[in-house]
Amino acid sequence: MDKLPAELILHIALFLDAQDVVLLRLISKYFLKITRDNGLWKELCLNDSHFEAARRRREFIAASPTPVQEPRALELQPGIARAAGCSADVETTIRNALPKKPRATVRAMANWDPAYLGKKVDWYNEYIARHAPLSVSWLQQPFNDSNGAREKLESRGLGLFEDGREHMVVAPLEDGSVCLWNVGADDKAPDDRDGRIMTRSRPGLLSVNGPGGSTWQSLTKSRAKMTSTGVVECVSIDKIRNKAYFAVQSGLNEVDLSTLQISAYDRYPSSISALSEATHPIPLTVGTTLSLHIHDPRLGNNGRASSYTYFSERVDFKGNIASNPSLQNDFHRINSGDNSQIDYTTLFAPAPLSILHLNPSSTIYVAGRFPSILTYDRRFFPKLISTIHSGARLCSITSLPTPNHQTLAAAGEYNGKGSLELYPIAPTSISDSSPNNSTNTQLTRNRTSASSSKLLSLAPHGTRLVFSDGDGQLKWVERDGSTLVRRWNINTYSTSPDDPITTGGMFNNDLNEGDVVRKLLPVSFKERSEVLLWTGEKIGVLGFRKDPRFSFGKNVEEEMGSMDGVDERDYGRMMRTALERQADEVRFVRGLGLRD
Known part of the structure; x- marks a missing residue:
């Protein structure tokens, strides 16, 4: 033959x-x-x-x-x-x-x-991603030993670090430590290290008071200092410099991933709500609830005298402001209207939630709890170049390379339902950028079939787009933004993988009812493609295979030593199941008695 x-x-x-x-x-x-x-x-x-x-x-x-x-x-x-x-x-x-x-x-x-110019697509792996069964592998659960008992620690963010062929997940934990997991390597068969914790910093490394602001005493006090503010884009990884940036309320921590020590720290006038991607030598863009800042690590904390500069109790006071204007902090400049420092701009609407750098250009897109996508140019910052009106509350934006132009993809909520929006961005000069250019007329808005609940995260995945919603669903669509490829729910699996449009997964004994995926992060290996999932509490790897690549859930009770370690979430799930069964029994016996 x-x-x-x-x-x-x-x-x-x-x-x-x-x-x-x-x-x-x-x-x-x-x-x-x-x-x-x-x-x-x-x-x-x-x-x-x-x-x-x-x-x-x-x-x-x-x-x-x-x-x-x-x-x-x-x-x-x-x-x-x-x-x-x-x-x-x-x-x-x-x-x-x-x-x-x-x-x-x-x-x-x-x-x-769906392929675009200059992009080679491996259609064999693309077929697998479109039709193969789905399974999720949860990373090894970090614990904290407190008073002789082992207690689970939740992840407060998600980042991906690539060191050569190795792929590592980076996340801050609720006790203020930084944890790294191994998730595999290119050209290498899965081994026992996959999904396991590689290293972890000391507790209390990240704190609302900054490095050295407080000493580690107990898990309870650490949780009070490393609080979750609901920020999704709070982790940014610089692969070139081997650095990671973590936003903790109003503080920006630069951590050296080689030593897991803080190498720089900067304080902002209000809580940080979003970080852009860190790509050396492009400066990092930091969004707070009141302003937008350019953070260039090459300047040593934007020219401040020390990497560990702390504010006094009066945040609008820093040294002799009258005699030395360079010591005026951001809070003072925002209130006074002093624009002599151009490393920030005041936002007239609060809370940016997603910041996108459109490489290799100097364009910055900002979306959040306001009806328009804001456009800035780093060369003319802090001048607002243009806006793209959406009308929706957007919480995730990304870019899609397409022939002759870039496409800006945005996900969020419009009138209580999910909204998936595509805006073609034509390659125009800075002088042609205006709110009335062609980018505002050629658009696609899917506000009918995207989701019945708010969209939470959006990312390109192969030739498709993948997004998550408030019902725990993950959906893959074609690049037209409306043609559904497949969907999957993090809380339930189908027992039949034959219908990829329904779920495309297998039954999982470790269901997590009520979970949602707050952030999606695709990771590409040479021979496969997977998606990192962050639920706000834990991190998993979604793979296109029948069985999970690794699993640590079966030994949780053994690791904790007894049932006393079961958290409130597990107890709540059991109680909810018991109440549902009781309600079913009540409905069953209703009307079975004698009538008057």
Whole structure:
């Protein structure tokens, strides 16, 4: 069979299901090479997509009767002629006599194709991400030993650090420590280290009082000092400098990931609500509830005298302001209107929730609890360049590279329902940027089928977009923002993986009722793609496989030593189940007694 022409094998493969094509790879190395053909898997992705299923339904309703012979069978004739030893002229004659591929099929491929210019797509892995079963692997639970008892510690954020081929999750914990987990490496089979804690800093490293502001005493006091303010974008990783930035209320901590020690600290006039991506040498953009700041770590905390500068009890006082204006802090400048320092701008609407750097340009996009996306240019900061009106409350923005322009994708809430919005951003000069340019007229807003609840997080994933909502759902859509690819719920799994549009997962014995995914962070390995999930309390890895890649949940009770370690959440789940059963019994016996 190794002597069969490659095109004949590919034509035969198109008649098979994807599972059968995978089995065909096991015949020989020759078949393995052919059946990994990118064009083959691209066509399989189209054929098994809901976009194509809808087109076929429309075509079936309106089209004429199907011809007797399948057109794809006719396409096999040139390959058969070649295998039979026919001359090239005979093969050419047969090929020219074949009917051309239907225009509808060619048009469907052109309309559906989610790949963009200059981006190579591995369609085999893309098919896996679209149709394979889903399973979640939870990272090893960190604990704290307090008074002889082991108590779970919750994660307060999520970041991803890549050190060569190694991928590590970085997160602050509720006791003020910084924890690193190993989640795997490229070109390496899974091992026992995956999902385990690699290292962890001392408790109390991160505190609302800054480094050295207080000493570690107990878990209860630490929780009071390392409080959760509901900030999702509170972690930013600089892979080049091996640094991580953590926002704790109004303090920005720069932590060296090699030593897990604070290397710099900066205090802002109000609580930090969002951090941009940290990409050296581009300065970090810091959003607070009242202002927007440019933080350049190369300037040593923006020119301040010390990396550990603390405010007095009167935050509007710092040294002799009258004699030395350079000592005026941000709070004083915001109230006084002094714009001599240009490292910040005052926001007229509170609480930015997501900040995007559109690389390689100097454009900064800011979204939050205000009806417009704000546009700044770092070269002209703090001048507001333009706004893009949305009308929704947006909590997550990202960019999608597309031919000839960038697409700004935003997720949030509009009138109580989820809103997924796409804004094409044309490459214009800074002088052409205005609220009335073309970026405000060419847009897509999905406010009907995205979700019945608020969208929480959004990220590009392969050729698709993935977002989470307030019901615990994760949904993958095509880049048109509306065509659903598949969905999955973090709280429930389906026992059947055959319907990827429903859930596409397997049953999980460790259900977490009421969980939502507050942040999504795709991680790409050479041969696979996964998604990091942060629920606000713990972190998991969503993989496209039948079984979890690692699991530590089965030994939780053994690690804690007794049932006394079960947290309030587990107890609440058991009580909720008991009350639901009692309510079912009440409804069942209602009306069974004698009537008057």
